[in-house]
Amino acid sequence: MEDSVLLKVNGREFGGWKRVSVTAGLDRQARDFELDITFRWPDRAAIRDMIRPGDSCQILLGRDLVLTGYVDATPIRYDAGQISVGVSGRSATADLVDCAAINEPGQWNARRVEDIVTDLAAPYGVHVCTEVNTGPIVETYQIDQGETVFESVDRLIGMRALLSTDDANGRLVLTGTGRMRAITPLILGQNILSADAPLNWKDRYSLYLVKGQGIGDDSSVHAALSVRAEAHDAAVRRRRVLFRKQSGDADRSSARLEARWEAASRAGQSVKTRYTVQGWRQADGSLWVPNAVVMVEDPVIGLSGEMLIGEVTYSLGDTGCLCHLTVAPTGAWELKPETTQKRGDGPSALTRPGETLLNF
Template sequence: MTDHDVTLRVNGKEFTGWMRVNISAGIDRIARSFDVEITRQWPRSGNLAELDLPVVEGDLVEVLIGTDKVMTGYVDATPLRYDASQISASVHGRSKTEDLIDCSAPTQPGQFTNRSLAQIVTTLAQPFGVNVVSNTPESSTLTSFQIDYGETVEEALNRLLGLEQVLAFDDAEGALVLDTVGTKKAVTALVLGENIMNAGSQRDYSDRFSEITVTGQRAGSDDDYGATTNSKITATVNDAAVKRFRPLTIKQCGNATLATCKARAQYEKAHREGQSLETTYTVQGWRQGNGQLWQPNQRVVVWDPVMGFNNTELVVAEVTWQLDDKSGFTTQMRIGPEAAYMPEPKLAKRHRRKKTSDDDGGDF
């Protein structure tokens, strides 16, 4: 076995010898995916049963590159096709976390009060047999959260993650990981003229604006009401890279403060800038100089004057390990500034109880 051999472990058996491979993992997706294919000349033998792979949709599968496990999940599809000269058998699948994308969130309990982010996510994932790994410090912030009827677990997660600026993605064991952006560092840099085979970037500035204004309101209470709380709260940031007048105004939902409006405006500016600089690189091979696989959520130094990166540290958002008969073993990486992948900040809902003569009306 070489460090580039791809093995599928299914039902106690190992399958190798794939002619085409496509395995992807990323920090802005919660399920890894794989697609492998084997092609044989037909008829090579008179026994057509030899061409069949004993793999069934729904089978548990482990995917390895060399001795490195890169995915644990389920077989989704087993396409077959043939023509006059050959027959091809493929296996497609995704991580265990695929059920969080496809399935509706459990409605019992549908309401969470005074629970941390990790506790809520663990409760949502548990019915699907998906473990949750939190690599972030346990939050002292207690969250109130309600499931929207019919939404998927992934949709619920997307609403939750912005509360604490946390990412959710899967790992090689099929667990759901809660983490922040760029927690690891690549050993090998990406350098034009050395290991970069090709690159591409849309450099699309149509979603960037010269000034971004976020406006909201703060609701009053029994003791705090009137014009002060009902008036607009506004924060504006400028993007110097946009030379002409292009304003954007965003309404902040929920109870707004000057700090939350400013944070949202700064996020919008940085996120849009990061998205416009996102670049896809392809390098030869699947491993870095130290023998480790290229991985998502790594910080990598990029020297590419064509794209405007001068030893710039960027984040690997997605990695695809590929094999085909044209380019051989290659790794395609989608890379951008950290801000491009930060979740949108959201306001936690706060619930108040009515004041009585026996209490002070505090929040809980």
């Protein structure tokens, strides 16, 4: 069955779940699930003996694997007439979220980002998948004592504006935004059942100003030492200015990238919208997935054009199979660009000064 939900644990398969929620997204490094089923006494109440916290598991929607990880909890609720049994858990990458980085001596020299991340994840048996170019060799990197694996990973890849997330196989994934394209558009009046958009602009500004200090030379001391860049959000009509002081050896190019990132990220976050559609699959039968670019036409909220799916929740309940999709402009999930390394003035995925993301 295309919309069946199967939990595999200890070589056994469990179906017939009445309530299901599986969530994956760019803002989380371990996807999670909750399953629930209700029986009449005493039918199959012994399921609690078949599935225990700590068991390895897989979740399949139809034939599609969507999660590989471990059972966290097996809650039980009952009354005089029935018993409700639940199972919840997370991706195998949850151990990297929860547990300390324990590598010894915990220092790397002249290594690639993906090599360091692979070493960090190895003690917990988590494999690493790299989908993008991670940039030049890292000259030196050291664990901060007490930090978790993912805290260390994020500190490392934050220098390269990479994203860390997971996949259906329970691997840690190093990636960038918009790696796929959705087949089916989201169109008001066609497949959108409902929408929820806070449209909160309190963190948006009309002007983003970045200043810093560079290393000058005798021929151009003023130009090199005084670095200034700005980006504008034309959708913010009153004067609101945000100032950022750039650390490290600043230059005009890196300051410009940081200003553009502030504008694009804050604008994108302000219009994050959660859409609900019927079913878990697109028109071609493939599942809706995070990190896919989707065309959105919603004149009520004001979104028109390509957006990025940042999070997907597959749910099953009284209203049947639903998919909840959190979308926003790509800038909402762009990471802050590295500012301590010289950059060229090549094209950027971030918003150019003055670009308006909304379509009111």
